[in-house]
Amino acid sequence: LAVQDFAYHRPLSIEAALGLMAPHGARPLAGGTDLVPQLREGRREATHVVDIKQIAALTQIEAQPDGGIVIGAAASATSIAHHPHVVRYFPAVASACRLIGSWQIQNRASLGGNVCNAAPSADGVPPLICLGAMARVASRQGQRAVPVDGLFAGPGKTTLGHGEILVSLHLPAPAPRSAAAYLRFTPRREMDIAIAGAGAWVQLDTDGKFAAARIALASVAPTPFRPAPAEQALIGQAPSKALVERVALIAAQACTPISDTRGSADYRRHLVAVLTRRALADSFTALGIAIEAA
Amino acid sequence: MKILLTAHINGEEREALGDTRDTLLELLRDRLGLTGTKEGCGNGNCGSCTVLMDGVPVNACLVLAQEAAGSRITTIEGLGSGIGAHAKLHPIQQALVEHGGTQCGFCTPGIVLTAKALLDTTPDPTEAQIRGAIAGNLCRCTGYDKIIRAISAAAATRRV
Numbered sequence: 001l002a003v004q005d006f007a008y009h010r011p012l013s014i015e016a017a018l019g020l021m022a023p024h025g026a027r028p029l030a031g032g033t034d035l036v037p038q039l040r041e042g043r044r045e046a047t048h049v050v051d052i053k054q055i056a057a058l059t060q061i062e063a064q065p066d067g068g069i070v071i072g073a074a075a076s077a078t079s080i081a082h083h084p085h086v087v088r089y090f091p092a093v094a095s096a097c098r099l100i101g102s103w104q105i106q107n108r109a110s111l112g113g114n115v116c117n118a119a120p121s122a123d124g125v126p127p128l129i130c131l132g133a134m135a136r137v138a139s140r141q142g143q144r145a146v147p148v149d150g151l152f153a154g155p156g157k158t159t160l161g162h163g164e165i166l167v168s169l170h171l172p173a174p175a176p177r178s179a180a181a182y183l184r185f186t187p188r189r190e191m192d193i194a195i196a197g198a199g200a201w202v203q204l205d206t207d208g209k210f211a212a213a214r215i216a217l218a219s220v221a222p223t224p225f226r227p228a229p230a231e232q233a234l235i236g237q238a239p240s241k242a243l244v245e246r247v248a249l250i251a252a253q254a255c256t257p258i259s260d261t262r263g264s265a266d267y268r269r270h271l272v273a274v275l276t277r278r279a280l281a282d283s284f285t286a287l288g289i290a291i292e293a294a
Numbered sequence: 295m296k297i298l299l300t301a302h303i304n305g306e307e308r309e310a311l312g313d314t315r316d317t318l319l320e321l322l323r324d325r326l327g328l329t330g331t332k333e334g335c336g337n338g339n340c341g342s343c344t345v346l347m348d349g350v351p352v353n354a355c356l357v358l359a360q361e362a363a364g365s366r367i368t369t370i371e372g373l374g375s376g377i378g379a380h381a382k383l384h385p386i387q388q389a390l391v392e393h394g395g396t397q398c399g400f401c402t403p404g405i406v407l408t409a410k411a412l413l414d415t416t417p418d419p420t421e422a423q424i425r426g427a428i429a430g431n432l433c434r435c436t437g438y439d440k441i442i443r444a445i446s447a448a449a450a451t452r453r454v
Contacts, residue, residue: 001313001315001316001320002315005295005314005315006314006315007295007314008314008358008360008361010360029358029361031356032356032357032358032361033338033353033356036317036355036356036357036358037336037337037338037355037356039315040315040317040336040337041337049358051358051360051361078350101338101430102338102341102429102430102431103351103408103411103426103427103429103430104338104341104344104351104352104353104408104430105338105353105356105430107347107350107351107352108352108353108356108357188429189429190426190429190430191339191429191430
């Protein structure tokens, strides 16, 4: 049994859910794959558990007329990974959803929950950050939009205020001449937690040089993390093997990993360099650019 | 807090007195006596407690019993057919027997249900698809090869 008793609620509208979130100790439940064991092991507390996945709007995945997509906060990883618009236009998000836990986990876990659980290792988060995703957050006081990388306060902690829930994740339409990729390293191919992960998104200008770039790293800092100097080093440059290697080393220097049972800080830094290089190379490949990458 | 839990399990509406904090696994095993579903790790790593929820595999230890209301749950007790002398294993169970795909047997109910969900949507899976599907079902005895062979064989039998 969970350490603390709680009341379970199953609202059918966002308004009802926000009302139920008013008491202190209320916590939203989507797939439950993180929250249920946390409650049982006393790692998180809740007096009210508000199950939000019966709210139709929160499990919807909706392609937008401009080519973007809105993903309901409680939509399962499986439903996202199989959504045709996600598969075609946001393959980095689809592949990250296939990396979260096992098939059993993916059938329950939501991408919104992966974000709100705020694990530094969350596989779903780096692609969202790379793609410039915005989070829509609601409370009884109203709604606000936050860039996804602004949601993290520390391991297991978000910047969401009391009574606020994540409603949806908004991915803007893919920009012209842009591509993204996410890679992670785990001892097992499936069903494992990333020792390190790296996502990359690049956009070329009409001269074939980088107009914009985002890199997001997992498991190498207290929160998912963007190595700004590495991103800046790409701007205005043309893709080359030497550039990718330089940027990968800058990313490795910028991160602040810890040593734990899964890997040492030095090993994680090494992995960041390798994964950043490969994630950049994969996004170049998606743009039809071939560079030699080890 | 004590509460009346209800769920649709193996084609029947069931109810039991339970606790607000019960997981689906506790409802099945401790409240309803359906002990075919096994508890291994209790935190979603091992897959021993895999059941089908509306046809897809989930870890029963990660689902609150109250969340199950309104869903169709299939446990290992819901597979196979006939009773007594006429009892017949499900083709996936039969294939596991024939290929020696079960040793201690603790992971077997979860493996069978995951494999059933796979074959229901992918009648002719590749070895990679089988391995991917059961990646969340740990087996510490067989080394998996005999399980993979059994699932392939069950798929072939079903296609005949």
